Amino acid sequence: MTQTGGQTASMVEDPPDVDVRRAAQLLRSEYGLDAEVTELRSERDRNFLAEADGRRFVVKVSNTGDDAEQIAMECAAMDHVAAVDPGFPIPRVLTSVDGRAVVTVEAADGRTHLVRVMTVMPGQVADLTALPAWFATDFGSATARLTQALQGFGHPAAYRRLDWDPRIVTSLRAYADRLPQEHRREPMRRLLDRFEGLDAATRALPAAVLHGDVTLSNVLLEDGGITGVIDFGDMHHTARVAELAISLTSLLRESDDLWADAGRFLDGYQRVLPLEPAEVELIGELILARSAASVLISAWRAPLYPDNEEYLTSLVAGSWRILDLLAELDPAALANRFHRLCGTSRVASAQAADPTLLVRRQSALGGELSPLFYRQPLQVVRGDGAWIHTADGRRYLDAYNNVPVVGHAHPAVVQAVARQAAVLNLNSRYLHPNVVELAERLVASMPPGLDTCVFANSGSEANDLAWRMARVVTGRGGAVAADLSYHGVSEATAAFSTNTYPASARPAHVAVFQAPRDPRDDGMVAAREVRAARSALQSAGHDLALLAVDSVFSSAGILTPASSFMRGLQDETRASGGLFLADEVQAGFGRGGRNLWRFQDFGLTPDFVTLGKPMGNGHPVAALITRREIAEAFVEVDEYFSTFGGNPVSCVAALTVLDVVEQTGLVSRSGEIGALLKAGLESLVPDLPVRGQGLMVGVELPGAVDFAERLRDNGVLVGTTGPGGGVLKIRPPLIWDESHVERFLIGFQQALR
Ligand code: PMP
Numbered sequence: 001m002t003q004t005g006g007q008t009a010s011m012v013e014d015p016p017d018v019d020v021r022r023a024a025q026l027l028r029s030e031y032g033l034d035a036e037v038t039e040l041r042s043e044r045d046r047n048f049l050a051e052a053d054g055r056r057f058v059v060k061v062s063n064t065g066d067d068a069e070q071i072a073m074e075c076a077a078m079d080h081v082a083a084v085d086p087g088f089p090i091p092r093v094l095t096s097v098d099g100r101a102v103v104t105v106e107a108a109d110g111r112t113h114l115v116r117v118m119t120v121m122p123g124q125v126a127d128l129t130a131l132p133a134w135f136a137t138d139f140g141s142a143t144a145r146l147t148q149a150l151q152g153f154g155h156p157a158a159y160r161r162l163d164w165d166p167r168i169v170t171s172l173r174a175y176a177d178r179l180p181q182e183h184r185r186e187p188m189r190r191l192l193d194r195f196e197g198l199d200a201a202t203r204a205l206p207a208a209v210l211h212g213d214v215t216l217s218n219v220l221l222e223d224g225g226i227t228g229v230i231d232f233g234d235m236h237h238t239a240r241v242a243e244l245a246i247s248l249t250s251l252l253r254e255s256d257d258l259w260a261d262a263g264r265f266l267d268g269y270q271r272v273l274p275l276e277p278a279e280v281e282l283i284g285e286l287i288l289a290r291s292a293a294s295v296l297i298s299a300w301r302a303p304l305y306p307d308n309e310e311y312l313t314s315l316v317a318g319s320w321r322i323l324d325l326l327a328e329l330d331p332a333a334l335a336n337r338f339h340r341l342c343g344t345s346r347v348a349s350a351q352a353a354d355p356t357l358l359v360r361r362q363s364a365l366g367g368e369l370s371p372l373f374y375r376q377p378l379q380v381v382r383g384d385g386a387w388i389h390t391a392d393g394r395r396y397l398d399a400y401n402n403v404p405v406v407g408h409a410h411p412a413v414v415q416a417v418a419r420q421a422a423v424l425n426l427n428s429r430y431l432h433p434n435v436v437e438l439a440e441r442l443v444a445s446m447p448p449g450l451d452t453c454v455f456a457n458s459g460s461e462a463n464d465l466a467w468r469m470a471r472v473v474t475g476r477g478g479a480v481a482a483d484l485s486y487h488g489v490s491e492a493t494a495a496f497s498t499n500t501y502p503a504s505a506r507p508a509h510v511a512v513f514q515a516p517r518d519p520r521d522d523g524m525v526a527a528r529e530v531r532a533a534r535s536a537l538q539s540a541g542h543d544l545a546l547l548a549v550d551s552v553f554s555s556a557g558i559l560t561p562a563s564s565f566m567r568g569l570q571d572e573t574r575a576s577g578g579l580f581l582a583d584e585v586q587a588g589f590g591r592g593g594r595n596l597w598r599f600q601d602f603g604l605t606p607d608f609v610t611l612g613k614p615m616g617n618g619h620p621v622a623a624l625i626t627r628r629e630i631a632e633a634f635v636e637v638d639e640y641f642s643t644f645g646g647n648p649v650s651c652v653a654a655l656t657v658l659d660v661v662e663q664t665g666l667v668s669r670s671g672e673i674g675a676l677l678k679a680g681l682e683s684l685v686p687d688l689p690v691r692g693q694g695l696m697v698g699v700e701l702p703g704a705v706d707f708a709e710r711l712r713d714n715g716v717l718v719g720t721t722g723p724g725g726g727v728l729k730i731r732p733p734l735i736w737d738e739s740h741v742e743r744f745l746i747g748f749q750q751a752l753r
Pocket of ligand 1 (some may be wrong): 457458459460461463486487488489550554583584585587588612613
């Protein structure tokens with residue numbers, strides 16, 4: 001045990017009266033070992049080094065003040081670690097010939113002592129060496145690994161009180177009066193006030209029976225690595241973060257670049273065991289508390305043991321350096337520093353309303369370039385299934401966002417994304433199963449022939465690539481889209497996003513067909529529209545390469561086209577030598593309530609299908625699916641690579657969304673809940689057109705923009721679309737159930753008044 005040992009009883013008992021000869025005898029009789037034995041230095045135990053059969057052991061003869069239960073716990077814990085993490089370097093406890101981990105020896109003075117024999121770990125004690133550059137990170141990892149290895153361990157002896165426990169440092173208050181430097185006493189008393197609530201604050205945090213003393217004096221290193229963690233004599237049940245703070249304090253006492261070393265240590269720690277924000281909140285306080293405990297215990301004990309003064313004061317200077325540096329910061333500022341080192345600062349789920357945010361946003365994001373929803377914008381804090389929480393403490397029913405298709409912050413998606421990000425994220429030019437599995441599943445969901453999948457990061461990029469392929473394959477340069485369409489932000493896709501500019505600004509290579517505002521518009525109408533668009537292109541010197549259609553006609557005001565109209569578009573496009581793109585960026589992933597893809601409702605067999613928006617439940621991921629011969633013709637003359645497209649994190653997000661959609665039957669649910677919603681709306685506004693299918697519903701309503709504001713006042717978020725924004729756009733996460741519809745209709749009714 002190092003000086004950090006908490007028990008005082010053994011400090012006053014004499015060391016065991018056992019010599020080298022008695023130790024060798026014991027090894028022979030109890031362990032069957034014929035060993036050469038030499039004595040090791042120890043404060044109050046009697047320790048020996050034994051060498052037998054080319055192996056080295058430590059023989060620990062315990063002080064009679066040591067507790068047998070405590071020693072049994074240490075042995076059990078070491079066995080536990082050896083079993084669950086066999087590669088982690090801790091000593092192994094030898095069992096005697098009759099199978100005991102602990103034996104007894106009678107000393108010359110008649111006292112009986114407990115004896116353990118352990119393997120010797122290679123390397124040098126860290127606090128006796130100049131710490132190498134890699135040490136801080138590896139030390140963090142080792143601390144975390146041991147913490148993790150012990151998480152399933154328990155023992156009744158662990159519930160004990162140790163003077164060194166940083167959580168209870170205020171119990172050392174009396175020793176502030178004994179600090180040798182008088183000017184330190186009053187500031188120390190004030191500092192201790194700061195720790196009054198510390199013990200209670202750790203109670204809600206993850207805890208376990210832990211080593212309790214993973215410090216530089218108990219860590220061995222050699223040739224570029226940590227070779228051993230020894231001395232389980234301070235084990236006790238404690239918060240994981242208290243264990244971390246004990247180790248980190250020990251490192252920082254020796255550091256001349258405190259924040260850099262803390263960062264490296266925490267990096268190493270979190271690579272093994274990610275911290276909870278609530279744990280990070282307390283790291284700084286616990287480091288201060290542990291440092292304060294060091295100087296207080298030294299002030300208490302050094303005068304009692306003058307022979308041992310050097311040892312008992314060895315941590316004092318380093319502890320004061322930490323205290324002087326960190327106690328400058330108040331608890332919130334200190335916590336913030338650690339949150340920033342750990343990456344936990346920007347994910348607070350309880351954010352205060354920030355009155356400066358809007359002005360700062362306007363100045364940094366270019367005002368009108370980045371408009372916001374609502375006259376009084378919402379400062380959003382947290383999403384939870386169908387709900388969005390704002391900084392003023394309100395909760396809104398989300399009837400607008402189709403991206404969180406399986407609900408805001410879906411735990412499975414969150415897990416998958418976080419775990420993959422913790423393992424690997426890289427471009428898709430390496431072999432990795434995620435991208436392959438996702439491509440296979442998407443292709444399998446498509447009609448025969450759509451056999452080739454390419455990944456991008458946004459619907460715009462996917463559409464842009466379809467456009468490039470169509471131009472190469474057809475050798476033409478004309479695009480046709482609906483009169484009020486949206487297909488993306490790139491130069492190419494913005495050109496056929498006819499909703500975003502006045503007709504007078506339409507480029508010559510783009511022509512439009514009239515969106516099917518009349519549900520009776522059929523295949524003949526569609527064919528006529530396509531022919532007219534084609535001749536418009538031809539008279540401008542172009543010809544039809546690509547016709548793109550968003551099958552829900554979202555920006556035209558949410559229309560429900562007849563199947564024959566959609567087939568007419570497709571067939572006439574093909575007959576004209578063009579290619580047909582079903583843009584499922586908005587409509588896909590089951591929103592229509594019948595099929596996974598809306599184009600399937602119409603019996604279409606597109607040349608291109610593009611996916612995006614809901615695909616990653618908020619993580620940016622998109623795809624283009626096409627036929628092999630189109631892809632091959634394209635790569636003959638061009639190439640495609642997207643840095644982020646198809647990376648393992650994006651793919652795992654999309655795979656998990658597909659899993660959730662499939663396993664929870666969200667497609668049919670979207671159909672049922674959508675029908676309920678539509679019926680409810682029709683009964684509330686019998687005179688108004690309610691359009692759409694599944695959970696994509698449009699209500700044409702005079703003053704729709706004002707109405708959306710009133711809905712917001714009543715706790716419901718919707719959007720507006722269509723000509724002049726005259727249509728309410730209702731497009732919620734697909735996890736809505738009857739209660740959400742009910743809540744929506746109540747808000748709707750209130751807004752009508
Ligand atoms: N196509 C359609 C039908 C869309 O609704 C959108 C986005 N609103 C896009 C393409 C473009 O997708 P993104 O914003 O991801 O680039």
